[in-house]
Amino acid sequence: MNIFRYFYALFIITxxxxxxxxxxxxxxxxxxxxxxxxxxxxxxxxxLRPQRIDKSDCGLFLWDKTQRRNLIFFASALNSDAKMxxxxxxxxxxxKTAEGNNVLGHFMxxxxxxxxxxxxxxxxTEPSGNTRNGAIIPQGTLRFxxxxxxxxxxxxxxxxxxxxx
Numbered sequence: 771m772n773i774f775r776y777f778y779a780l781f782i783i784t785x786x787x788x789x790x791x792x793x794x795x796x797x798x799x800x801x802x803x804x805x806x807x808x809x810x811x812x813x814x815x816x817x818l819r820p821q822r823i824d825k826s827d828c829g830l831f832l833w834d835k836t837q838r839r840n841l842i843f844f845a846s847a848l849n850s851d852a853k854m855x856x857x858x859x860x861x862x863x864x865x866k867t868a869e870g871n872n873v874l875g876h877f878m879x880x881x882x883x884x885x886x887x888x889x890x891x892x893x894x895t896e897p898s899g900n901t902r903n904g905a906i907i908p909q910g911t912l913r914f915x916x917x918x919x920x921x922x923x924x925x926x927x928x929x930x931x932x933x934x935x
Contacts, residue, residue, distance in 0.1 A: 847875025
């Protein structure tokens with residue numbers, strides 16, 4: 771009977787130690803990222819109106835992969851310019867860097883700048899038999915970095931489409 775009490779006491783001590791380890795502070799590996807609520811996101815990142823592609827140009831169209839599924843980014847291959855709607859104002863961006871594979875004039879890693887923020891893009895493409903003069907972007911990331919020091923990472927999907935006529 772005494773051996774049973776010994777193992778029972780050992781079991782209780784082990785459970786208490788394990789529970790204590792699970793409830794202590796996470797230390798230096800804690801997640802300090804913050805989320806933005808949907809209303810703030812909608813007021814910051816707006817929806818672009820339909821965009822026109824000039825003859826012999828290829829456009830990069832990106833939609834957010836949120837519940838909204840709105841067009842939030844457009845870039846032209848010919849002039850290396852891009853557009854976004856930020857705080858209800860359409861903003862023109864200039865391409866600063868381009869790296870990776872060239873997909874119809876758009877690179878898989880690109881950075882665009884304005885006077886108050888930077889936008890970094892990273893995406894993958896896949897060919898599609900149904901897409902003529904273009905490519906599908908099943909997944910990507912748009913990183914919106916304000917000069918004030920904070921940033922917002924947005925999952926995106928889209929297409930690269932070219933006008934040849």
